[in-house]
Each structure stands twice: as C-alpha cells, then as structure tokens.
Amino acid sequence: MSMPMTEPDALVRFGYEQAPAELLLQQPDVLAVIGFGASAALPSDPRVLRVGLEPVQASALEVWRGVAPVHSGRDGDLRWSSDGEHLFFAIEADEAAHGGIVAAAQYAYHTLTAFVSGGSTPHLLRLWNYLDAINLGDGDEERYRRFCDGRAQGMRAAAGTRYPAATAIGRQDGVRVLQVYGLAARNAGAAIENPRQVSAWRYPRQYGPTAPTFARGMRTSAAQLLISGTAAVVGHASRHEDDLDAQIEETLANLDSLLRQAAVPDAQLGAGSLLKAYVRDAADAAVLEAALRRRVPRLGGLLLLAGDICRRELLVEIDGSHHAAS
Structure with a gap:
C-alpha cells in the first residue's frame, strides 16, 4: 500500500547559496541554514x-526553504523550525556528558523522535549523523557500530521498521560531539530501496550486532527524492578496495539505480540534483569532482567535504536530493 506524500508545490527546496547567513535568515521562508567547517560565519539562531x-x-x-513563513525555537538541547508542513530539527550530544557514543546516540534519538512524533509534522523523512573517529575500534567496538547500537535503542519505539533516509559520516576534528539533524513532515514519504543493494536493516551479522536503520532514499512527492549516503556497496559487500576511480563509478551506478527505482521524472542526475560528496582523503576531492562533472555536466549543485566513511575500505560517499528539472 503506498503512503501519502506531499504535493509537488509543497516541497522543501534545498540549495547552496553564498549570501551571508544573517541576510538569509531575514527571508521568511528560510527553514534552515547549515554551514560547514570551523571558519563558516554563522549567527546564533535555532535555524542555524x-x-x-x-x-x-x-x-x-x-539553505532549506519552506512553503510558508517559518517559526522556530528551542526545546532543551533540540533546536527546531517549522513552516507548518515541514520541520527542521537538530541536536548535539556531548559524548563525555552522556558516557560515550552509545548513550549519546540513544539520548539524541530518543529526544528527537519524541519531539517529532508529538507534533503536527510526525513523519521522519531524512537524517544526517556526524560523529568523530567513526572507524576507531576493532570489531563490534568500532565507533560506528556502537553508534548504530545507540541509534536503534533511541528510535526503536517510534520508527518500527519504517526508516527514513540517512547519512552517517565521520568528523575529522577530534570533537566528540554527535551531531544529528533532519527533516520531518506532516505527510509521510515513500521509502525507496536500491535493487543493487541489500536493505541496510537486513545486513548480516558480520557488519555488527545492530544493523543500520535507514532507507536508501525517500520519495517525498512524485517529483522529489531524498538520497541517502551512497557508496561502492553491491549486495551488502564493499567493492573496489583502494581503487578510487572504481569506487566512484560503482557509487554512481548505485545512484542511477536508485533514481530509476524511485521512478521520479528525469530519473538521472542532472540540473535537478544537489549533491554532497564526502572523501576520506581531501586529496581525492579533485578526482571525484572531475568524475562528477564529466558524468553530470549540468549538475545542480555540489559540495565537497572531508569526512570518514562508515567502512574503512570505502573512500567516497555521496548523498543529496533530486527534483525533476523545471
């Protein structure tokens, strides 16, 4: 049975903009302003x-833009903003204050799912997770696996098996603060899985005691797809260890497959696609950008970030949004 989705004219619009944050925040439809890195000039505001x-x-x-004037506020450690149809929310959990990454993740997810489910925009569509040293530790003690444990404990009551799209990337700054932010809506989206990949929540035990809880993508309307973090994984196995070019091509093949599966108009990357690309080694960014510009010459927007991928052997990950070009 298909789930109800927002109408095409009631979508959050995502973009990359160069204007100062203070000026952007004066515009009534701005739902969120997200800056990257220590040098980004950002004011104190719940939407930032x-x-x-x-x-x-x-x-x-x-910059996220809503469909109506936005109001915003704070609820304990959680900041939020809403246009009445959509909700931006963000929470930061200091690991030391909570006793480690498991408890920090459990706290963050329990807090955000309780807040979201209790309001008028109860449907989680998209989540981003950033934590330091994501690959530190061996076997089940790896920090990413421990994060997955805490995340599942925190969101179990609210999510069941209907998971949002998501990304999890490792910070490289040594700051042990878990950052989680995301988008919820009045209407549910439709989770999309990639036929080239095993659904993340069905990963076998070799990847940890708790499988990752996310969908490969989330279709929010007939025309818009939110794309989860995507890498060179086929089935459940990583491909092309230590081969950057091959990993890029496999990742793009996965993105192409996901867009076809979602059956959105213009089901290929192009002018309606906004991508964030993460590279483990910043020196690889030029190769990745050249490959993307060659394959997608009319790409709508690209942001390149240095971050660790959740599996040690993976060198690159890409997420983003796609909307039928007007």
Whole structure:
C-alpha cells in the first residue's frame, strides 16, 4: 500500500547559496541554514547549524526553504523550525556528558523522535549523523557500530521498521560531539530501496550486532527524492578496495539505480540534483569532482567535504536530493 506524500508545490527546496547567513535568515521562508567547517560565519539562531566537517573547496551555505513563513525555537538541547508542513530539527550530544557514543546516540534519538512524533509534522523523512573517529575500534567496538547500537535503542519505539533516509559520516576534528539533524513532515514519504543493494536493516551479522536503520532514499512527492549516503556497496559487500576511480563509478551506478527505482521524472542526475560528496582523503576531492562533472555536466549543485566513511575500505560517499528539472 503506498503512503501519502506531499504535493509537488509543497516541497522543501534545498540549495547552496553564498549570501551571508544573517541576510538569509531575514527571508521568511528560510527553514534552515547549515554551514560547514570551523571558519563558516554563522549567527546564533535555532535555524542555524555548524557541521563539524571541513569543506575541501570554497564552501557555500546549505539553505532549506519552506512553503510558508517559518517559526522556530528551542526545546532543551533540540533546536527546531517549522513552516507548518515541514520541520527542521537538530541536536548535539556531548559524548563525555552522556558516557560515550552509545548513550549519546540513544539520548539524541530518543529526544528527537519524541519531539517529532508529538507534533503536527510526525513523519521522519531524512537524517544526517556526524560523529568523530567513526572507524576507531576493532570489531563490534568500532565507533560506528556502537553508534548504530545507540541509534536503534533511541528510535526503536517510534520508527518500527519504517526508516527514513540517512547519512552517517565521520568528523575529522577530534570533537566528540554527535551531531544529528533532519527533516520531518506532516505527510509521510515513500521509502525507496536500491535493487543493487541489500536493505541496510537486513545486513548480516558480520557488519555488527545492530544493523543500520535507514532507507536508501525517500520519495517525498512524485517529483522529489531524498538520497541517502551512497557508496561502492553491491549486495551488502564493499567493492573496489583502494581503487578510487572504481569506487566512484560503482557509487554512481548505485545512484542511477536508485533514481530509476524511485521512478521520479528525469530519473538521472542532472540540473535537478544537489549533491554532497564526502572523501576520506581531501586529496581525492579533485578526482571525484572531475568524475562528477564529466558524468553530470549540468549538475545542480555540489559540495565537497572531508569526512570518514562508515567502512574503512570505502573512500567516497555521496548523498543529496533530486527534483525533476523545471
């Protein structure tokens, strides 16, 4: 049975903009302003978040625009803004204050799911997770696996098996603060899985005691797809270890497959696609950008960030949004 979705004219619009954050926040439809890296000039406002990932090139601000005038506020550690149809929310959990990454993730997800489910925009569509040293630790003690444990504990009651699209990337700044932000809406989206990949929540035990809880994508309307973090994984296995070019091509093949599966108009990357690309080694960014510009010459927007991928052998990950070009 299909889930109800927002109408095409009631969508959050995502973009990369160079205007000062203070000027953007004066515009009534601005739902969120997200800056990247330590040098981003950002005011204190519930709609503003500084993400602890450094841009590899001159960075723009990521701007979310709603469909009506926005109001905003804070609820304890959680900041939020809403246009009545959509909700931006963000929470930062200091690991030391909570006793480690498991408890920090459990706290963040329990807090955000309780807040979201209790309001008029109860449907989680998209989540981003950024944590330091994501690959530190061996076996089940790896920090990413421990984060997955805490995330599942925190969101179990609210999510069931209907998971939002999501990204999890490692900060490289040594700051042990878990950052989680996301988008919820009055109407549910439709989760999309990639036929080239095993659904993340069905990963076998070799990847940890708790499988990652996210969908490969979320269609918010007939014309818009929110794309989860995507890498060179086929089935459930990583491909092309230590081969950057091959990993880029496999990642793009996965993105192409996901867009076809979502059955959105213009089901290929292009002018309606806004991408964030994460590279483990900042020196690889030029190769990745050249490949993307070659494959998608009319790409709508690209932001390159230095960040660790959730599997040690993976060198690159890409997420974003796609909307049928007007």
